[in-house]
Amino acid sequence: MEFVCQREELLRGISIVERAATSKESMQILEGIYIRAEGDHLHLAATDLELSIECDVPATVVQQGEAVLGSKVLSPIVRKLVGDQLVYRTSESGVAQIESGPSHFTVHTMVADEFPALPEVESTGLWRISQGELRRLIRHTAFAAATDDSRPFLTGVFVEVEQDEIRLVATDSSRLAFRRGKLLEETDRPRSGIVPVRALSELMRILDDDDDAVVEFEITESQAVFRAAGVQMISRVIEGQFPDYRRVLATDQPTRFRLDRIQLLAAVERVALIARRSTPVVRLAVKGETLSLSSREAEVGQAYEELTVVKEGEDLETAYQARFLTEVLRAMDSDQVEVGLGDGLRQGSITPVGDENYVYIVMPVRVG
Amino acid sequence: MVFYVQDCSVRPVGEENAVSSRFPAASQGRTVVHVDMDAFFASIEALLHPEYRGKPLIVGADPRSNRGVVSTCSYEARAYGVRSAMPIREAYRRCPHAIFVRPDMPTYVAYSRKVREVLDRFTPIVEPLSIDEAFLDMTGCEHFYPSLHEMGKAIKEAIREATGLIASVGIAPNKFLAKLASDLGKPDGLVVVSPQDVQSFLDPLPVQRLWGVGAKGAARLIAQGITTIGELRQRSLPWLQRELGHSLGQHLYRLARGIDERPVEPVSEAQSMSREITFDTDVQDPSLLRSVLAKLVADVGRRLRKEGLFAHTVTLKLRYPDYTTITRQKRSQLPFCDDDRIFALAIRLLESINVSRPVRLIGVGVTDFVEAKQASLFEDDSRAEAISRVMDAVNAKGSGRLLQRGRELYRPPAPEKLDPGAGRGPSALDNPVDV
Numbered sequence: 001m002e003f004v005c006q007r008e009e010l011l012r013g014i015s016i017v018e019r020a021a022t023s024k025e026s027m028q029i030l031e032g033i034y035i036r037a038e039g040d041h042l043h044l045a046a047t048d049l050e051l052s053i054e055c056d057v058p059a060t061v062v063q064q065g066e067a068v069l070g071s072k073v074l075s076p077i078v079r080k081l082v083g084d085q086l087v088y089r090t091s092e093s094g095v096a097q098i099e100s101g102p103s104h105f106t107v108h109t110m111v112a113d114e115f116p117a118l119p120e121v122e123s124t125g126l127w128r129i130s131q132g133e134l135r136r137l138i139r140h141t142a143f144a145a146a147t148d149d150s151r152p153f154l155t156g157v158f159v160e161v162e163q164d165e166i167r168l169v170a171t172d173s174s175r176l177a178f179r180r181g182k183l184l185e186e187t188d189r190p191r192s193g194i195v196p197v198r199a200l201s202e203l204m205r206i207l208d209d210d211d212d213a214v215v216e217f218e219i220t221e222s223q224a225v226f227r228a229a230g231v232q233m234i235s236r237v238i239e240g241q242f243p244d245y246r247r248v249l250a251t252d253q254p255t256r257f258r259l260d261r262i263q264l265l266a267a268v269e270r271v272a273l274i275a276r277r278s279t280p281v282v283r284l285a286v287k288g289e290t291l292s293l294s295s296r297e298a299e300v301g302q303a304y305e306e307l308t309v310v311k312e313g314e315d316l317e318t319a320y321q322a323r324f325l326t327e328v329l330r331a332m333d334s335d336q337v338e339v340g341l342g343d344g345l346r347q348g349s350i351t352p353v354g355d356e357n358y359v360y361i362v363m364p365v366r367v368g
Numbered sequence: 369m370v371f372y373v374q375d376c377s378v379r380p381v382g383e384e385n386a387v388s389s390r391f392p393a394a395s396q397g398r399t400v401v402h403v404d405m406d407a408f409f410a411s412i413e414a415l416l417h418p419e420y421r422g423k424p425l426i427v428g429a430d431p432r433s434n435r436g437v438v439s440t441c442s443y444e445a446r447a448y449g450v451r452s453a454m455p456i457r458e459a460y461r462r463c464p465h466a467i468f469v470r471p472d473m474p475t476y477v478a479y480s481r482k483v484r485e486v487l488d489r490f491t492p493i494v495e496p497l498s499i500d501e502a503f504l505d506m507t508g509c510e511h512f513y514p515s516l517h518e519m520g521k522a523i524k525e526a527i528r529e530a531t532g533l534i535a536s537v538g539i540a541p542n543k544f545l546a547k548l549a550s551d552l553g554k555p556d557g558l559v560v561v562s563p564q565d566v567q568s569f570l571d572p573l574p575v576q577r578l579w580g581v582g583a584k585g586a587a588r589l590i591a592q593g594i595t596t597i598g599e600l601r602q603r604s605l606p607w608l609q610r611e612l613g614h615s616l617g618q619h620l621y622r623l624a625r626g627i628d629e630r631p632v633e634p635v636s637e638a639q640s641m642s643r644e645i646t647f648d649t650d651v652q653d654p655s656l657l658r659s660v661l662a663k664l665v666a667d668v669g670r671r672l673r674k675e676g677l678f679a680h681t682v683t684l685k686l687r688y689p690d691y692t693t694i695t696r697q698k699r700s701q702l703p704f705c706d707d708d709r710i711f712a713l714a715i716r717l718l719e720s721i722n723v724s725r726p727v728r729l730i731g732v733g734v735t736d737f738v739e740a741k742q743a744s745l746f747e748d749d750s751r752a753e754a755i756s757r758v759m760d761a762v763n764a765k766g767s768g769r770l771l772q773r774g775r776e777l778y779r780p781p782a783p784e785k786l787d788p789g790a791g792r793g794p795s796a797l798d799n800p801v802d803v
Contacts, residue, residue, distance in 0.1 A: 301492035
């Protein structure tokens with residue numbers, strides 16, 4: 001194999017695919033980046049068998065062929081080289097020579113035949129959505145998924161497609177984020193599946209800033225496929241039954257109030273400072289038009305703060321984990337939020353004012 | 369903590385005193401607050417029963433009984449000479465038209481907690497003395513208030529707003545003076561003793577006001593012509609030690625000068641709760657160990673719930689006849705406070721230990737406490753907890769435990785295995801040892 005390409009182009013491709021390469025020592029070939037030179041481009045790929053990312057990079061191919069190079073070797077070399085152009089050549093013995101500017105590297109390669117076959121797309125036709133819409137759907141929900149893997153089906157985002165609507169739901173069983181969005185065209189194939197959070201966060205890195213650019217995607221029985229900006233990402237979907245989220249999606253709390261999102265976020269962050277040794281809990285109490293936030297930590301101290309709110313309903317007191325409030329308030333975009341406090345052990349809700357497509361549900365902590 | 373940066377090398381020697389009077393050193397610059405609820409039980413009763421208000425109200429034993437005393441009485445009852453700890457018959461004699469109420473401790477405890485929550489808002493250094501009294505160390509918080517008087521007003525007002533009850537507050541450089549100050553202002557008092565006023569505050573007070581001077585001590589001092597703290601202060605230390613004994617003399621010598629260095633000590637919460645019993649005769653029967661364990665769990669669980677805590681970890685302790693002791697722990701990701709959960713973890717620990725020889729002692733404990741438990745959207749695990757709490761409520765009413773779990777009952781092994789000594793062991797169950 002021999003090719004010449006723009007170093008920046010190759011670097012861009014490597015940065016996209018390398019995140020799918022494994023960092024585990026168990027299978028060396030999965031640490032590698034697969035490169036195939038053919039026609040007028042290079043095809044790059046990496047996979048850890050759960051997630052695979054592929055993309056094409058323009059190149060002048062002198063001799064077609066394929067090779068696998070360790071991503072931890074290749075990536076820093078290409079990043080640090082100074083020349084505009086990069087010349088790559090594999091010798092008979094399987095040693096790669098990389099030249100750019102004044103530098104010359106000789107690097108051992110792995111046997112390309114050992115690289116696993118990438119999953120074929122089992123598609124029957126892809127759905128289309130705008131990048132801006134997909135970005136917002138992911139940003140508003142993925143943070144709420146579970147991070148511990150005791151219940152694997154909660155470590156992903158539940159994606160539901162029906163007619164021209166797409167719904168993303170994530171929960172760790174203590175709180176839940178729901179967002180509804182629009183597809184560019186209607187589909188006659190309603191589908192759902194649980195997509196790992198890791199795949200979605202890699203997708204966020206791949207998507208560019210153009211809100212109107214189109215992403216093609218599909219969820220099948222076993223895989224989720226995303227295509228955007230010349231990149232294809234295929235992830236396995238997580239098996240298991242996602243909980244019935246509709247049952248808990250209530251926003252009819254007995255106490256509801258509106259206030260400035262950033263103001264509330266800052267107040268929760270401040271009050272939570274006192275309790276940082278364990279899981280910070282913030283008590284919320286609404287009395288009249290005053291929302292008080294407080295927190296205490298044995299042997300550390302206490303914090304107390306008051307905010308003025310526009311309230312409907314009764315006076316109420318409850319307590320939530322601070323993280324469950326700050327994460328959603330950071331993810332939201334609206335200036336104002338509406339907060340609903342549940343009585344007893346019932347769920348509370350946070351919704352952006354003027355955006356009925358987003359609902360966040362949070363369960364209180366019980367103070368013994 | 370407040371730091372005052374002083375550059376000693378450039379400061380002229382003569383200015384030292386001037387500086388230290390403006391910036392008192394930490395040891396003399398404490399701000400201790402004593403909060404004492406006015407007629408606490410009686411005030412709560414009056415709050416809950418508006419018809420009691422403004423009338424002599426006596427909380428205590430049944431006035432028709434020959435035994436029992438006054439627990440608290442309203443200020444209206446005090447006008448008739450009724451006092452706390454007075455025999456209830458005597459109180460009835462002095463004020464027969466008073467309203468007599470039996471104490472409702474759970475309600476008083478709930479109010480005490482509310483007051484405590486308010487106090488915790490002012491400082492983390494809160495030392496509760498009893499159900500209706502506490503010390504606060506507010507050193508370093510002075511600048512949050514225009515004056516110490518305003519600080520006291522803020523505390524009183526916060527308590528009144530949260531509970532509807534009135535507290536008397538004393539603020540002084542130490543515990544002794546703060547308690548004295550709150551006492552002197554009662555009811556609805558607020559007395560601030562600033563460092564420069566200590567002596568003028570103390571001197572006119574009768575010697576009985578000194579902490580440690582009982583009726584006897586006072587009589588001895590009065591016989592020597594000492595009736596006020598000021599008069600006591602005129603006497604030398606050797607004289608006081610000769611008259612009153614070495615340590616009491618020293619103690620009163622210091623108190624009369626307003627010196628009391630006892631720190632305000634916040635009570636730290638328990639790190640673990642456990643129960644264990646030692647058998648009269650060593651036990652190997654697994655079903656007996658199981659039922660004993662269930663009883664111990666019921667005790668530990670009840671205390672855990674009473675404290676309003678949740679635990680993450682269960683510890684099992686076994687001691688063999690040769691005194692070798694083993695402990696095993698199991699941690700649960702989700703905190704718990706119900707008996708079922710504690711028992712499930714404890715029995716798993718017991719089963720994991722191959723009990724191949726007799727056991728002299730068995731104990732179970734919970735640790736790794738949290739005060740709050742995250743509720744779940746999809747799984748409702750509150751049922752087991754609700755059952756435990758209902759059992760607590762029922763068992764709290766009678767004497768002894770009315771409700772028990774089946775697993776606490778011991779069924780002796782089948783008759784053919786039964787030896788004449790069977791039935792031993794459980795005799796010790798009635799009195800498990802608190803640890």
